[in-house]
Amino acid sequence: ARTALLDALSCAIETASKSPSARALLGPIIPGTTVPHGFPVPGTSHTVDPVKGTFDLGVLIRYLDHNDASWGMEWGHPSDNIAALLATSDYLSRHPRYVNIKANPTTISTLLSAITKSYEIQTHYQALNAFHAHNLDHVILVELASAAVCSWMMGHSASKTQSILSHVWMDAGPSRLYRTHPCTVPRKGWAAADAAARAVALVFRADREGSEEAMRGVGSVLRHKGGGFRDGRFGGREFEFVGGLGEMEGRGVEGVMYKIMPVEGHGCAAVEAVLGQMEKEPGMVWEDVEEVVVRVPWAAKYIISRPGREELKCAAERDHCLEWVVAVAMVKGRAIEVEDYEDEGGWVGDERVEELRGRIVVKEDEELTRHYLDVGKRSIAAGVAVRLKDGRVLEEVLVEFPVGHVRNPRTGEEVRRKFVRNMRLMFTEEEIHRILEVVERDDARVCELVDLLAR
Structure with a gap:
């Protein structure tokens, strides 16, 4: 408490x-x-x-x-x-x-x-x-x-x-x-x-x-x-x-x-996973990407998936668009921040973000949904796989318990750092x-x- x-x-x-x-x-x-x-x-x-x-x-x-x-x-x-x-x-x-x-x-x-x-x-x-x-x-x-x-x-x-x-x-x-x-x-x-x-x-x-x-x-x-x-x-x-x-x-x-990051809760694991992909593949930039497949529980798909490139008119819409959040994180190469959602944040209308949004596919996964609803596990997971334009497919990075989850060992330290920051x-x-x-x-x-x- x-x-x-x-x-x-x-x-x-x-x-x-x-x-x-x-x-x-x-x-x-x-x-x-x-x-x-x-x-x-x-x-x-x-x-x-x-x-x-x-x-x-x-x-x-x-x-x-x-x-x-x-x-x-x-x-x-x-x-x-x-x-x-x-x-x-x-x-x-x-x-x-x-x-x-x-x-x-x-x-x-x-x-x-x-x-x-x-x-x-x-x-x-x-x-x-x-x-x-x-x-x-x-x-x-x-x-x-x-x-x-x-x-x-x-x-x-x-x-x-x-x-x-x-x-x-x-x-x-x-x-x-x-x-x-x-x-x-x-x-x-x-x-x-x-x-x-x-x-x-x-x-x-x-x-x-x-x-x-x-x-x-x-x-x-x-x-x-x-x-x-x-x-x-x-x-x-x-x-x-x-x-x-x-x-x-x-x-x-x-x-x-x-x-720990200002992202709708069902999107935190996806952002961690896409940043994990970028760590595994140094030098990868958004232009290299043909498709990003994000595997999520049903709630994430239902609440925050907004496929396509329809205009997101305010910060409230942007933080409820998993595709936009993942795209910004991928173009930035680091986690999204509060200011990024605002009209003056530099990412609204950014052509790189809008182009990448169109390449992101969010898929509901039955296994992740079961684990999400399982009162014994209660994961809030996402898996991110990337297909590159050169034909390579990067193996999925799965994050089951993102930082902030009670079962992630880094949570206590990161919450304290967030408080002080x-x-x-x-x-x-x-x-x-x-x-x-x-x-x-x-x-x-x-x-x-x-x-x-x-x-």
Whole structure:
């Protein structure tokens, strides 16, 4: 959980430093609004209420597609919940009304427990339930997990929490159209922030004195005939689970993949594999290539394959195009960076990239799909084979566990390097050291950490 927190914070600082598009969404809805006991948004000078603070931090964590990922029949990014958990626990640690409540959400220890709980809830649902098959975006699970855990931090009763969660299911989550070609737009970078903010809003409404009647829930929200969630939005299906909460080895906070490069998670192995091909064949350049065959699990083909040379109109489309990402990496000869996706990054419209895109073939592979869904293996693999114009075929390079995967031995070191690299964009070495010291202190108040992150 500590690693997950540090990684999410590093993603937030990177976005605050590099993305004008994301920064435009930040700050109070009405400029100049001030909030007593407000949440200082990391990497900014904004202080806002916990709901807007959740949205703002959620944008910063997610917008550049550099935060952690988890997968199964559904995919998603569990660190999206950290926005809700940090904004809420910070507020509770500042406001006199909440400082001594039962759950004691003032310390780093409790924040880490909250992160663990939220990851467990989200990945529990992801394992066997395909929300995308019903045009439901996976951020519904962010609203669910964030609402449940923030309610716990507030010290709510089980019945009040159940009422809050029934409102989450009545919200029923957004359509995933904004992730779907040719409709992919930047909303995919703030959809989870919106979901987490909705969760926090529900929790704070339910916490208001005298709100019990107004916030009354619906106990049959899932099973109600016709209009309940299962019949109305989930094709009449029951949810399926692998055991109970806490019983799924290798999932939850211990099973996520950290993104060392800012590539949609299903594309990381392909980029590693194509760079591996270039290491094996020194001197190979893109002009030598007749065809690149990328073998992937079904989810990668479904989510991020965009064959051909159709124009990709924004960064949101480019980072969801496996062919474009592989082509840029091959022309550059190194991993893609955040700036490469932008119009000013130098690669948009580059004829070398566009020509190479047309030579890349992405193929779904049954074996890789089995390993992807196997709860015991959970690889997120890609194999890359290259056919050259001189007739030679370079043997496939297969990457099963890219750097960032829990089973890759380099992951821990690389996540730490990513944290320091991103934090240096806004903080001195001394400031980074102080931030790490607070995160390592279980008894530190959450607001101590948040105050160090403001700029």
